Amino acid sequence: MTQYLDQYEQRVSEAVDSLWDALVDPREAYVDDDGMWWNNLNEAGGGFVRAGLPYLNEAQLAEVRLDCRRLVATNEFAINGVENRISYIVGSGHVYRAVLRDDSAAGAALLTEVQGVLNEFLSVNAWHARQQEIVRRMDRDGEAFLRFFVGLDGMTRVRFIEPEQVSTPKELSQEPSASFGVHTESDDVESVRGYYVDGEPIAAGEIQHRKANVDANVKRGLSLYFPVRKNLRRVEKLLRNMSAVAEIQSAIALIRKHRSALRNGVEQFVTDGSSTSGFSPATGRTRRLATYEPGTILDAPAGLEYDFPAAGVNASNFVTVLQAELRAIAARLVMPEFMFTSDASNANYSSTLVAEGPAVKMFERLQASLRNDDLLVMWRVIENAAAAGRLPRDVRQRVEVQITLPSLHVRDQLREVQVEKIAFEKGILSPQTWSQRLGLDYDQEQKNWEGASDELRAARVKSKP
Incomplete structure (x- = not known):
């Protein structure tokens, strides 16, 4: 009787298991393969x-x-x-230079003071390194928060705010104008009144919020890698699996196949043929090794075959798939494949970084955006110094700030110099800007000329157009 009950119990268990395996959750259609749910269009915030x-x-x-x-x-x-x-957006660093809006001789002293304020700000805040971090944060988090602190002497200091610190206090969670930690006008999302940092309200004038990959009426940014995060995970897993398979196959030197041999006979054969053995505490088994000198010839008795698994390792079958995934990610970044994969076998530097190339156009856009945001920072620095009495109140009407960006194009230096020389002779290009393009400090070079010999100064005057 017990035997029959066991049989029926097994059948019922198998039937239940089959029903469970066939169960379909209707919600699965709205879940991505990374476990994230689709957005509900009926929820509040449908605009997002x-x-x-x-x-x-x-x-x-x-x-x-x-x-x-x-x-x-x-x-x-x-x-x-x-x-x-x-490397391409920031490069060796941007050059910031104050220039007069007019040619008045009385402005020379003001120009020196403004440039001194800018240089001090760049030095105190390690601005070149901070620029690099801004780009890293923008790509990683989709946004960067810079908070400004002004000392009694008018010196401006910049510190980063982590994105997770900017959040809406619980008491304002139902207030749409204060969502996502950004307090805006109720009828205008682009007019920011302030931010909530660690629950405390901070005026908008103390923070610069740089966001990327979203529309202007969206309060927070989105990471550069969000659309291709699945591709990056697949690439990582594929590369790991390829390496693991190759490692396992190459670790096994050979496999001996014993035809019609009993287990005891095989074990004895292995013991007789091993040159050394050792006990592994980790596995609890005895490991036997046989050493084959270079040029060893194996003679197999009847019924014994040798197979070499390493000969079947062919990673090229998976490399094509790997490259396809990497090209998809590089397409999102609008970068040539070699810039993303460090594989220069399929690209030529001179043919990818040309003036009309997609990568150059993209980097120029990013540089322009970074320059515009940096220009706002520099004017904050100048105005804070003016408010502290270090600079005159009308400094903004008398001075402007120029920012020189690193070149992105493949450089033909001789041709560039010829074009710049023509622009200089026609009065289009100033010697100060020309010096910046060459990576030189114009004022310092003039001082160096003052200490030069009479012969060199005479040759300089003779060479002037």
């Missing part, structure tokens, strides 16, 4: 859905940011993409 954002609230935004941060911190290709973008 129409803007193409993957988050509706601060919790979802934090999840998206953390996901992309992990990739930028651990995925070698994501790290390479960020570092290359920094």
Whole structure:
């Protein structure tokens, strides 16, 4: 009787298991393969859905940011993409120079004072390194918050605010104008009144918020790598699996196949043929090794075959798939494949960084955006110094700030100099700007000329047009 009950119990168990395996959750259609839910169009904040954002609230935004941060911190290709973008956008650093709006001789002293304020700001805040971090944060988090602190002497200091510090206090969670930690006008999202940092309100004038990859009427930015995070994970797993398979196959020197041999006979054969053995505490088994000198010839008795698994390792079958994934990621970054993968076999530097190339156009756009944001920072610095009495109140009407960016194009230096010489002779290019393009300090070079010999100064005068 017990035997029959066991049989029926097994049948019922198998039937239940089959029903469970066939169960379909209707919600699965609205879940991506990374476990993230689609946005509900009926929820509050539908405008963010129409803007193409993957988050509706601060919790979802934090999840998206953390996901992309992990990739930028651990995925070698994501790290390479960020570092290359920094190299081309920031490069060796931007040059900031104050120039007079008129030719009045009385403005020379003012010009020196303004340039001194700018140079001091750049030095105190390690601005070149901070520029690099701004680009890294923009790519990683989709935004960067800079907070300004002004000393009694008018010196401006800049510090970063972490994106997770900017959040809406609980008492304002139902206030749309204070969503995502950004307090705006109720009828104009682009007019920012302030920010909530660690629950404390901070005036908009003390913070510069740089955001990327979103529309102007969206309060928070989106990481550069969000659309291709799945590709980056697949690349990482594919590369790991390829290496693991190759490692296992190459670790096994050979496999001996014993035809019609019993287990005891095989074990004895292995023991007789081993040159050394050792016990492994980790596995609890005895490991036997046989040493084959170079040029060893193996003679197999009847019924024994030798197979070499390493000969079947062919990683090229997977490399094509790997390259296809990497090209998809490089397409998102609008970068040539070699810039993202460090594989220069399929690209020529001179043919990719030309004036009309997509990568150059993209980098020029990013440089222009960075320059505009930096220009606002420099004017804050100048105005803070003016408010402290270090500079005259009308300094903005008398001085302007010029920013020189590093070149992106493949450089034909002789041709560039010829073009610049013509522009200089026609009065279009100033000697100060020409010096900046050459990476030189014009004022310092003039001082150097003063200490030059009479013969060199005479030759300089003779060479002037």
